[in-house]
Amino acid sequence: MCLAIPACIVERLEGEEAMIDxxxxxxxxxxALVPEAAVGDYAIVHAGYAISLLDAGExxxxxxxxxxxxxAGA
Amino acid sequence: MRYVDEFRDGTLxxxxxxRVAHEVRPDRSYRFMxxxxxxxxxxxxYGVVDLLPAQVRMIHGPGCPVCVLPxxxxxxxxxxxxxxxxxxxxxxxxxxxxxxxxxxxxxxxxAGADVRMVYAASDALRIAxxxxxxxxxFFAIGFETTTPATALVLLEAERAGLGNFSVFCNHVLxxxxxxxxxxxxxxxxxxxxxxxxxxxxxxxxxGSAPYEPFAAxxxxxxxxxxxxxxxxxxxVRMLVRQVNEGRHEVENEYTRAVTRGGNARAIAAMAETxxxxxxxxxxxxxxxxxxxxxxxxxxxxxxxxxxxGIVYRPVPEPKGCECGAILRGAKSPSDCxxxxxxxxxxxxxxxxxxxxxxxxxxxxxxxxxxxAARTA
Amino acid sequence: xxxxxxxxxxxVDFRDGRVxxxxxxxxxxxxxxxxxxxxxxxxxxxxxxxxDQACFAPPAGRLVITTDSHVVxxxxxxxxxxxxxxxxxxxxxxxxxxxxxxxxxAGFILEEGFPLGELxxxxxxxAAASREAGVPVVAGDTKVVEKGKGDGVFITxxxxxxxxxxxxxxxxxxxxxxxxxVSGTLGDHGVxxxxxxxxxxxxxxxxxxxxxLHGLVAAMVEAAPAIRCLRDPTRGGLAATLNEFAQAxxxxxxxxxxxxxxxxxxHAACEFLGLDPLNVANEGKLVAVCAPxxxxxxxxxxxxxxxxxxxxxxxxxxxxxxxFVQMETRLGGWRIVDWLTGEQLPRIC
Numbered sequence: 055m056c057l058a059i060p061a062c063i064v065e066r067l068e069g070e071e072a073m074i075d076x077x078x079x080x081x082x083x084x085x086a087l088v089p090e091a092a093v094g095d096y097a098i099v100h101a102g103y104a105i106s107l108l109d110a111g112e113x114x115x116x117x118x119x120x121x122x123x124x125x126a127g128a
Numbered sequence: 129m130r131y132v133d134e135f136r137d138g139t140l141x142x143x144x145x146x147r148v149a150h151e152v153r154p155d156r157s158y159r160f161m162x163x164x165x166x167x168x169x170x171x172x173x174y175g176v177v178d179l180l181p182a183q184v185r186m187i188h189g190p191g192c193p194v195c196v197l198p199x200x201x202x203x204x205x206x207x208x209x210x211x212x213x214x215x216x217x218x219x220x221x222x223x224x225x226x227x228x229x230x231x232x233x234x235x236x237x238x239a240g241a242d243v244r245m246v247y248a249a250s251d252a253l254r255i256a257x258x259x260x261x262x263x264x265x266f267f268a269i270g271f272e273t274t275t276p277a278t279a280l281v282l283l284e285a286e287r288a289g290l291g292n293f294s295v296f297c298n299h300v301l302x303x304x305x306x307x308x309x310x311x312x313x314x315x316x317x318x319x320x321x322x323x324x325x326x327x328x329x330x331x332x333x334x335g336s337a338p339y340e341p342f343a344a345x346x347x348x349x350x351x352x353x354x355x356x357x358x359x360x361x362x363x364v365r366m367l368v369r370q371v372n373e374g375r376h377e378v379e380n381e382y383t384r385a386v387t388r389g390g391n392a393r394a395i396a397a398m399a400e401t402x403x404x405x406x407x408x409x410x411x412x413x414x415x416x417x418x419x420x421x422x423x424x425x426x427x428x429x430x431x432x433x434x435x436x437g438i439v440y441r442p443v444p445e446p447k448g449c450e451c452g453a454i455l456r457g458a459k460s461p462s463d464c465x466x467x468x469x470x471x472x473x474x475x476x477x478x479x480x481x482x483x484x485x486x487x488x489x490x491x492x493x494x495x496x497x498x499x500a501a502r503t504a
Numbered sequence: 505x506x507x508x509x510x511x512x513x514x515x516v517d518f519r520d521g522r523v524x525x526x527x528x529x530x531x532x533x534x535x536x537x538x539x540x541x542x543x544x545x546x547x548x549x550x551x552x553x554x555x556d557q558a559c560f561a562p563p564a565g566r567l568v569i570t571t572d573s574h575v576v577x578x579x580x581x582x583x584x585x586x587x588x589x590x591x592x593x594x595x596x597x598x599x600x601x602x603x604x605x606x607x608x609x610a611g612f613i614l615e616e617g618f619p620l621g622e623l624x625x626x627x628x629x630x631a632a633a634s635r636e637a638g639v640p641v642v643a644g645d646t647k648v649v650e651k652g653k654g655d656g657v658f659i660t661x662x663x664x665x666x667x668x669x670x671x672x673x674x675x676x677x678x679x680x681x682x683x684x685x686v687s688g689t690l691g692d693h694g695v696x697x698x699x700x701x702x703x704x705x706x707x708x709x710x711x712x713x714x715x716x717l718h719g720l721v722a723a724m725v726e727a728a729p730a731i732r733c734l735r736d737p738t739r740g741g742l743a744a745t746l747n748e749f750a751q752a753x754x755x756x757x758x759x760x761x762x763x764x765x766x767x768x769x770x771h772a773a774c775e776f777l778g779l780d781p782l783n784v785a786n787e788g789k790l791v792a793v794c795a796p797x798x799x800x801x802x803x804x805x806x807x808x809x810x811x812x813x814x815x816x817x818x819x820x821x822x823x824x825x826x827x828f829v830q831m832e833t834r835l836g837g838w839r840i841v842d843w844l845t846g847e848q849l850p851r852i853c
Contacts, residue, residue, distance in 0.1 A: 056166055056273035056329035056853050057778045058355075060131035060385075077129035077772025079699075080707040084250060086280055087394045096131060098332055098385050101219065101852040102248025103277045105394065106332035106385050113131055113384035120140045120358055129772050138762075141835045165853065173780075175837020193853055220849035234847075247703050247850060270853060357835050473845040484845070485853065494839040497828045 058100035135356030144361040145179040152183045162325040165192030165485025166355040172494035174357040187457035188487030193270045194221045195479040195486040196410040199443040202227040209241035217252035218267040220245045249277040256293035273329040275299040276394035279401040296432040304419035319456045323367040326352035335390025339378045347376045354382040411479035412451040449478035461491040516540045521620040528648030545631040550642035558642035565666040570597040573660040582696045583711030587630030594663040599718035600734045602673040603665035609643040615654030637716040675752035677732035682821040683799035685792045688814040691770040694784035715788030720811045727805030733793035743782040746829045756824025761834045763818045778851030783844040
């Protein structure tokens, strides 16, 4: 459940709102739950609300784990 | 799309698949439940099972808020729209869910009810502001992912002193439901599960910590995973390792969006506006203690249940429907004699067929060719 | 104009005027609207006669006739409007038989109160589409319904065309081994429309692909006269069209997700709304099935046409008594591509 997608904050707007861009699609959403969001950050957006910020460094680490032939935890 | 496409890469998928195949023990099977419909959908839509070794079996859990919403609550929502003549705002997901007497919100709308689809909870508030002469009710459904938005809307309604707005709260809680699956129903054997793929976006909000007591108590590994297919495959790999090593920890594959503590602001907003219900009925699982939220007394005037004196009347599950057993992993969709005959996505009988994320709907819409291949 | 008496004191007020019941009542107001709007925009020798029908000599070959009602919200969208859509949609339905479209008729149902200026823009867009396609609107009708009983404008168009001898295009002709092609990117129209729906309101550079495909079809028929099936994947998208082919032919279909042309922005919008691009409507694309030996030349002919630049070979017809449409996902697994369930609505879960 809980459809949510990562989207880039491209502009902060008044009233704890922001314009986001996801793959060329733009929409006005609420950032009331992640008020620290800055332009350029990626957020996880669900039903018009950003529910968390995406950690780009962690995303890179996860992708590196996918590619690792011998897993680190073995 | 950044942070989406990379997590659907076919080459990486083959790499992970090879590792999983290498790490599973040939002498045992692995039964993992993905709790969330989001995972069920990803597995079905990308054909993830084709890349997993035969020893790994994925069991689709009840994590779809539309599927688990009991029919009686839809009946309540329809009564609000038809009898109380309110403007009922709802996410599109609930519109087609069958209610008692062959009705649904979509059919109530056709019969003249003022039912409006909203994309965000704040849209319902806006509609209330734009139509001060109308009583506007937001039919709120969803897990912890969706609940914070409803909390913010309640706080805003209070701040603005909106007199024509209320919320019909049906928010449910994930950890309680996972525990309920492992608590075998009276007389039934405990479900044979070796671990859980834990929620993605629910965990963005509540964090990974709430699963820790549960992993310890039931000695089941949990790996929180994103909703992309590579996330699911990597989570399976991590679960296989935990099982092989005899561990039962909460691990986090979705570190790019989930922390141990979750979103403090969202948690605070929910705590301010909601409190646990003693019990709540889940379709397929029955009554589950402490598994849902209700609106706190402070916001009573925005609580549609109080405002309209809503009385919940349970509706028995349809005869022959195997959703309960399917949700616990005891049966597969194709074991149900209603599946694909009287129960289809156009005409869902049981909860698992109601939304595309339900296990039966996903099997029907994406995977049923495998049944044909098996019998051929 | 013919000899109809010009007794209108003032011209139709396209700036501030609105449709009222008199515009459909058969009196002078209606005649004036026909003259100053429909005739002025769609002008051709058949309409000019002001008869209740158009007469023409039957051409050689087999006649094709089709009809299509157009209702769309919003009426005007990026890349088109209900006027151009009503011309393209019916031309395409004629063309999918391999036919050359000859004539159109148009029936308008107008809602009382609809601004005449907007109506004029729609009719002029319809006229432009008809001229560009070279298919005249030779007869028409206008009715007005009371306010609240319509949705601005509904347009029904009927098309007549002719199929050259030797061309036999029909859904049941697909057979195992055949190649499956699409003429371009999928889902553009549906996304352009959804982006402007109330409550969804997102911004996207995507424009509707609405276009008349008879030129492309003519080029395809010339390159490969033995094309077996053609259909434009409108409502229900590619998924619906392939399932229709499978049902009609008794065969299964296998496509490859990696081969599907989908614009990144359409992909993104679908992710946003929880939709499958394979279920999303197109108004300027076609799906073709041909014998494997014809596939290369057909694809080349499609790509050589401006409306087929992004054409792609996406899969093949297989033997399957269950008539499943299956897709190899980009992950390397398999799934069914099923009909759309219910109405296409955005999901949050």
